Amino acid sequence: MILAIVGAGTIGLSWTTLMLAEGHTVRVTDPRPDLEQAVHDAVREFAPTVPGFTGTAAELLSRLEIVGSVEQAVDGVHAVQENGPERLEFKQDLFAAIEKAAPANALILSSTSGLTPSSMSAKMADPGRLVVGHPFNPPHLLPLVEVVGADEAEVARAKEFYHSLGKVPVVVHKEIRGHVANRLQRVLFEECVNLVEQGVVSIPELDDIVTNSIGVRWATVGPFLAFHLGGGPGGLRHMMAHLMPYIPEDVQARLADQVEAVYPLADNDKRAEKRDRQQLEIISFKERDNDVR
Ligand SMILES: NC(=O)c1ccc[n+]([C@@H]2O[C@H](COP(=O)([O-])OP(=O)(O)OC[C@H]3O[C@@H](n4cnc5c(N)ncnc54)[C@H](O)[C@@H]3O)[C@@H](O)[C@H]2O)c1
Structure with a gap:
């Protein structure tokens, strides 16, 4: 595929590396004067940390195209990933320009961390074309992309696209x-800041608390499954009834029904075993890889 990167700062440079590593031609535009150097440096630095990538930076750079305008960047592409400054008016004008210049069937995607698609698409002829694909930094390394948009079919196409990027x-x-x-x-x-400000723990103590407890746990099971497995044979329903009086009873019942539908209680032993295997791996890897605090 030919893909466009509009805005090559922290996020755009990382996406560029990932998309090149996935075998695509990537066209990059950004008014920064050091653009070419910045992309080359980033690809060399990031390529070794793209999961599963075993090629060379030189091979990736052979598929890179640096261009001088948004219009040139999006001409004939399959998808555009926008990573410009987080300013609403700027993005509104940018998406209107991208929509005019990109092929009618190109995916138009935004990395925005905070803005909503309906606000950014205000100046587009077809607002449904804009889909947010918000990566967790750095996109070349961390798996998650949050996908949100107004048009279900475009959202489904965007999901498929990110899936194809691994x-x-x-x-x-x-x-x-x-x-x-x-x-x-x-x-x-906010609570971390609060606890440190109150003198309850120091910064390194708080970091140690997180990385040795919920950090390990949440890398293997999310908050709902964690409490479902932690609640004994009664699962989350039991846990909420006994330890979470702050959740209204009707909400408890709705959540417990949903949790038991996606994670049937009968399989919780197997889930707990898997969680523990993965937690052990993480803990032992951290013990081996501890040269810098
Ligand atoms: N930094 C993060 O942790 C993070 C994580 C996920 C998503 N995001 C989102 O990604 C987007 C980019 O964030 P960032 O941290 O990379 O910012 P950044 O400031 O590092 O990069 C923004 C880039 O946009 C360029 N730019 C300015 N005008 C432009 C134009 N007209 N056309 C093309 N490029 C232009 C700038 O020169 C700059 O290189 C934001 O919307 C942000 O919310 C950031």
Whole structure:
């Protein structure tokens, strides 16, 4: 495929490397004066940390095209990944320009961390064409891409596209500022700041607490499955009834029904074994790989 990267800062350079490593031709545009050097440096630095990539940076750079305008970048492409500054007016004008210059069937994707697709597409003739594909930094390494948009068919095409790049795309069904992962990070980090400011723990102590508990656990099971497995034979239903009086009873019942539908209680032993195998791997890898704090 021929893919366009519009905006080659932190995120755009990382996407460029991943897309090149996946075998695509990547056309990059950004007004930064050091663009060519920045892309070459980034591809050399990031390529070794693209999961599964065993080729050379030189091979990747042979499929790179640096161009001087958005119009040139998106001409004839299959997909455009936008990674410009996080300013609403800027993105509104940019997407109107991209829509005019890109092929009618090209995917138009935005990396925005916080803005909603409906706000960014305000100046487009067909707002449904814009889909947010929000990566978790750095996109060449971490699997998640949050996918959200107004048109179901475009969202499905975007999901398929990210899947083809080896990512784990997750559709966010309602647009919401900050999407999901960053909203979770924000809540947790606010409490981290609060605890350090109150003198409850120091910064390295707080980091040790997270990386030796929920960090290991959440790399293997998400918050819902973690509590479902931690609740004994009664699963999350039991856990909420006994330890989470702050969740209203009707909400508890709805959540427990959903959790038991996707994670039937009968298989929880196998899930717990898998969680533990993976946790052991993570813990022992961290013990071996501990040269820098
Ligand atoms: N940094 C993160 O952790 C992160 C994570 C996920 C998503 N994002 C999102 O990705 C986007 C880019 O963030 P970033 O951190 O890479 O920012 P950045 O400031 O590093 O990069 C933005 C780039 O856009 C370029 N630019 C400015 N005007 C342009 C134009 N007219 N055409 C093309 N390029 C132009 C700038 O020169 C710059 O290189 C934002 O929307 C941000 O919310 C950031």
